[in-house]
Amino acid sequence: MKLLVFHENAETVPSLFDAVGARAEVRTVRVCSPNWYLRVRLGGTGFAWGRPSEGSRRSVAFVPGLRRFPRASAFALRQAYRRAVRESGIPDAVVLDSPWLASLLDLAPGVPRVYFAADAYRYYSWPRDETVRRERLMLEGSDVAFAGSALLAGDLRAGGATEVHQSPTAVPAAFVQACRQPGPLPDHLAAIAGPRAGCVGIINETYDWTLLEGLAEASPDVAFVFVGPQRALTR
Numbered sequence: 001m002k003l004l005v006f007h008e009n010a011e012t013v014p015s016l017f018d019a020v021g022a023r024a025e026v027r028t029v030r031v032c033s034p035n036w037y038l039r040v041r042l043g044g045t046g047f048a049w050g051r052p053s054e055g056s057r058r059s060v061a062f063v064p065g066l067r068r069f070p071r072a073s074a075f076a077l078r079q080a081y082r083r084a085v086r087e088s089g090i091p092d093a094v095v096l097d098s099p100w101l102a103s104l105l106d107l108a109p110g111v112p113r114v115y116f117a118a119d120a121y122r123y124y125s126w127p128r129d130e131t132v133r134r135e136r137l138m139l140e141g142s143d144v145a146f147a148g149s150a151l152l153a154g155d156l157r158a159g160g161a162t163e164v165h166q167s168p169t170a171v172p173a174a175f176v177q178a179c180r181q182p183g184p185l186p187d188h189l190a191a192i193a194g195p196r197a198g199c200v201g202i203i204n205e206t207y208d209w210t211l212l213e214g215l216a217e218a219s220p221d222v223a224f225v226f227v228g229p230q231r232a233l234t235r
Contacts, residue, residue, distance in 0.1 A: 099134035
C-alpha cells in the first residue's frame with residue numbers, strides 16, 4: 001500500500017506513520033510557511049519524534065500561510081500534490097490532518113481520502129467559523145475519518161456523514177513500565193515544592209489559562225508545572 005500524507009502537525013502525525021513500518025510505503029509532506037520552517041530548523045527542535053521507517057519518505061511543502069493567504073496556499077498545495085504524484089506515483093490513499101488542507105480533496109479522483117483529526121481545531125486561535133466550515137467540507141469529502149479521542153470522534157460524527165473511528169494515543173508498554181519505576185527528579189523540578197500538577201507537551205494558546213489561573217488560586221499549596229516548548233499556533 002502506498003500512502004501520501006499531508007500534515008500540519010510537525011511531531012505526532014509523522015511519528016504515527018513511522019510505526020506503520022514495512023506494511024506500507026509512506027510519503028509524508030509537511031505543510032508550513034518558510035518562516036516557520038526556518039524557526040524550527042534554527043531552533044533545533046526537528047520535525048518528528050521518531051526516525052523514518054524503511055520505505056518512508058519525508059518532504060516539505062511551503063505555503064504563504066494557510067490561514068492568512070488561503071488561495072495562494074491552496075495553489076501551492078496543489079502543486080506539491082502533483083509533484084509528489086510525479087515522484088512517487090498515484091497513492092492508494094491520501095491522508096489529510098487539518099481542515100485547512102481541504103483544497104486537496106478534489107485532486108485525487110478515485111483515490112480514498114482520509115481525514116485524521118489529531119485535535120479539536122475549532123478551539124485553536126484560527127478563524128473559528130472558517131475552520132468549522134472547512135472541517136465540515138473535510139468530513140463530507142473524505143471516505144473515512146479518524147479522531148484522537150472518543151469525545152472528538154463523537155463531535156465529528158455529529159458534524160458530517162463520514163464514518164469516524166477513534167485512533168487512541170498509545171506508547172510502548174516498556175515506556176509505561178519505565179515511568180512507573182521511581183527515580184531522581186531533575187534538579188529544576190526537585191527545586192519546586194510539591195504537591196505538583198501539570199502536564200508535558202507543547203505549550204500554546206489552546207490551554208485554558210483562565211481556568212488554570214482559577215485552579216491555582218483555589219489550590220495555593222499546589223505547584224502547577226508545565227514541561228515543553230512554547231510554540232504559537234498562528235502561522
